[in-house]
Amino acid sequence: MDLKMISHLSNLSKLSFTDDELEKFSNDMSSLVKIVDTIKEVDIEYNPIADNKNIYFNDLREDIAKESMATENILKNAINSDNCFVVPKVVE
Amino acid sequence: MNVTNLKIREIRDLLDKKSFSSVELTQAYLDRIKKIDGELQSYITITEDLALNSAKNAQNKIDNGNSSPLCGIPISIKDNICTDGIKTTCGSKSLENFVPPYNATIIDKLNSQGMVMLGKANLDEFAIGSTTQNIFAKTKNPYDFSKVPGGSSGGCAASVSASLCAGSIGSDTGGSLRQPASLCGVTGLRPTYGSVSRYGLVAFASSLDQIGTIAKDAHDCAFLLNSIVGHDDNDATSLKAKTIDFASKIGESIKGMKIAVPKEFYDENNGINPEVKDTVLNAAEKYKEMGAELIECSLPSLKYAVSTYLILSSAEAASNLSRIDGIKYGHRSTKGETFGDIVRNSRTEGFGDEVKRRILLGNFVLSSEQYNDYYERALALRQRFIADYAEIFEKCDVILTPTTLSTATGISENIMTPSNIYLDNICTVTVDIASLPAISTPCGYDSNGMPIGMSIIGKKFDEATIIQLADAFEKSFDAISPKLI
Amino acid sequence: MSYIPVIGLEIHAELLTNSKIFCSCSAEFGGEQNTRCCPGCSSMPGTLPVLNQTAVKYAIKAGLAMNCDINKFSVFDRKNYFYPDLPKAYQISQLYFPICVNGNIPINIDGKEKNIRLNRIHIEEDAGKLMHDDFNGVSLIDFNRGGIPLIEIVTEPDINSSEEAKAFVEQVSLLLQYTGVCSCKMEQGALRCDVNISLMKSTDTEFGTRVEIKNLNSLKSIVRAIEYEIKRQARLLDNGDRVVQETRRFNDNHGDTKSMRSKEDAHDYRYFPDPDIPQVNLSDEDLEAIRAELPELPNKRLERYINEYDLSKTDAQIIVNQKTVSDFYDETLKEYNNPKSVSNFVIVELLRRVNLGEISMDNLPFSAKDFATLIEMADTDKVSKNDAKKILRLMIETGKSSLDIAKENGFLIVSDMSKVDEIITMVLSENAEAVEQYKNGETKVFGFLMGQCTKKLKGVCTPKVIKETLEAKLK
């Protein structure tokens, strides 16, 4: 797997790597891809219907609103202010 | 009497007979943990006060005649199962200080029965891996502290093996209960996918993750499992099937039982250690002596097992772990001026290398250009494994395989080299891929005295039969405990 | 040069369920920040989605109203991307097997019908809300809206002008209101629209490069954004420049669109079937039961008003165009079955006051029954037409019943003929001079006499009766 692909994947993954790490991960990923590549030799087709778990409309959750959790518990593991999660200003 | 050596059923009996109290028992475990676990490191968090408090309450229940199967029984819980008000780190810096505001469904279930939680058991980061070494704790194998306990439920297996709890609850995504149980000389049970609620189990790979039990023997595993199974409205993948007593077939004759022995699992070209192979085949012979019939068969798609597993689990993990961004909980980087930078730096600082590799691989196989070649094909292969197993089960009752290719390796040897680490899972992953139940139980020891385990795979929902078989073997087997104080 | 605009819309509509799509938190609009959240919709580790039955039902209802095929097997997929309002870093949506496919919605512009085809309607979850604090340089995240069920209605590129786009969105809004699945309050974000737009020459065989304009939340901004974008792209093409495939944002203050991101940094969403959510199957019985719950849709109502009630097409359309108005009209008819008269009163009097902002159809201060009483009183000369209008105003102001108001204010006409006779005779004798003048051919004094009688006969009979009686007596 080349460095360009690794850097593309690291963008998708929201991960950063130093140049040295990039090299190392590129090697590791190449060996990993070599393992997973073995499935390319199988002639096989996915049939989504065969994965059907046979959940029917009546099995779905009934639409009843219940009490939510206290806001302080929702926020207790986060940097928060004004009962909200806080991030640097998002420029849209 | 050394109470920490007792099995869960024995403890139940003695607690009910008031031979000792749950508080005394809990204290005995805590004392032993203090002596041994500094070095063994099977626990990531020890909840001493909570345990003693729970024990007191449990004892009240027992005294008032309100006992239930797990009332007053001290157990350990893998640290990827959310516990309200108690740190749940998943062995990751990224969740180092995460204190869930809610309980996993199984924790609520266990609490309502008066379970005593001694602490949170160590694991590979996010249950990804098979050595139970992370930045917080490096768990040792109770049989040889220079060796790994296996993983990812290595803390569960080591704590049971070293008698630092009566039993343990862990999770299994690609063998994470059976493999460490095998390497630590105890019994590990992964039930049918969906039989235990996953609500509150921090997801690694949703379609494979399954909560199960580790204990000193199969009967204890069944006993524990009985207390946590059942449908949960909070988990849409949890099964609505009627629950049965998993110990119900224990003691029944196994005469005429058909045991499949698929040759690929014993093929030395796949890397099996000859000592392991011979030991498991000897166990098979023992079943034959008990009246079972051994049936040779084949699982030709086994060579694709590891690839299929890696693709499915990494893709799901990449997506599942995306929510860990440092914003809502967990490690938040102090570096970065924008939302994107903070998320990126928090994740980069919070995740270990193995987790990063799986995330990269997962996003690779899901990316629009690769999806059809990898992810979709892996979904197709999962269907093939299900079909192949169904075919074997047309002719057989259970399948017997080794749990691992070799016994525990040295901790220092365990520098990640993809070729060996990943391929090592070959004996366990197909069970997860095909959503089947399986149990691993000790069946011998290698020349260094390290435990060897065998796995019995059952039909969907047929845990009772594999438990019956494991129990039958255990009764004829002289298990050797690790030599600890 | 002149170009043909080629436009496709993606309309997001919030569904009116009680609870959120994947957890039991309330799905109501608003609320104090992060008070409608649980571990699930704030995406804590270990939580799992459990699909809301009513969200599925509402999506199917919308699909049926929009002439879609309903997929009996549908699958939820994860759409992966990082954004602060998306706490799982993936949105649960439907890509491969959406719940509805292949619909169509007819629109009408200046009497000309046109059919807009739908590609699909799928179910997904809404995101949280970001509030920007410029002073502290931070954004605050509120997840109350996160997890409210949405449907996304995706058209084929069949729309060719801002006018058609507007008519289409209005029609969608109408259908959603009739099926009762969405409030369609654009000012609350209950209905939001993305526009895909490209230009082509009439001689072109292929579509031009398209631009996506995200998140338009009023009819006006949809029209303005499309018109701006048509001009912008036409200018580029006229100059021989290329249109760049990109996502743009419409700025309401400037009335223009600005680039957000180009195709090059477009997301790779890495869609895959969500392993936490079992696929949904629908039986024939399920579908029939849901179909049976569908109310009369606007086109059927229009037919009924025109064919059965003999309303003009214009009047019928005005009433049908707002479901609340149409429902109120039908309810009023149940109390007083005079379709034309009620329709006149609704259109001329009721809607005038609604449009003036004095009342809202969602929250009328009187019942249909009382409203019916008022119209019936006017029609049977129990009150004058003019007083009927005054009564309506007082009903709004005081909340009292129409009959009470008529009584209290002396609007009620008793039609006591002996009293009429007596009073008119009295008025005539008191004004003998004027009577004389009238008899001598000065007919204009009739107005004076009429006025004198009216003053004294207030609440006794209608002006018509006064006029007739007066004429007879003067003969």
Ligand SMILES: [Mg+2]
């Ligand atoms: Mg969408």
Ligand SMILES: [Zn+2]
């Ligand atoms: Zn919620």
